[in-house]
Amino acid sequence: MWYVYFLRLSNDDVYVGSTNDLKRRFASHQNGDVVSTRKHLPPKLLSYVSVETEQNARSLEKYFKSGSCKAFAKKRFWSEQ
Numbered sequence: 001m002w003y004v005y006f007l008r009l010s011n012d013d014v015y016v017g018s019t020n021d022l023k024r025r026f027a028s029h030q031n032g033d034v035v036s037t038r039k040h041l042p043p044k045l046l047s048y049v050s051v052e053t054e055q056n057a058r059s060l061e062k063y064f065k066s067g068s069c070k071a072f073a074k075k076r077f078w079s080e081q
Contacts, residue, residue, distance in 0.1 A: 001020065001050050001051075001052070002018060002019070002020050002050070002051050002052070002053060002054050002056065002057035003018065003019055003020070003022045003048045003049065003050050003051075003057065004016065004017070004018045004048065004049045004051065004057050004060045004061050004064065005017055005018070005019070005022060005025070005026070005045065005047070005048040005049075006045075006046040006047045006048065006064075007026075007029060007037065007043040007044065007045060007046065008043065008044040008046050009037060009040035009041075009043055010040045010041060010042065010043075011040045013040065014046065015029075015036065015037055015043065016061055016064045016065050017061065018054075018057040018058055018060070018061040019057075020054065020057075022048060026043075026045055029043045030042060030043060
């Protein structure tokens with residue numbers, strides 16, 4: 001099982017990533033081990049989607065990061081706080 005996940009960072013940005021081990025990956029974000037999120041700790045896990053394959057997860061992650069999907073993801077997977 002693979003996961004596409006959404007994190008709210010301390011600067012209110014939303015980070016989108018994918019992994020096959022969500023607990024391990026979230027812990028690495030919390031510990032500051034991920035270069036792209038370490039300056040904005042602590043992250044909050046907003047939501048995640050599970051898919052069957054790595055290829056599907058990577059494609060979905062890329063789609064959620066695209067301009068055409070940001071409004072959809074914002075409406076369906078996280079709410080403004």
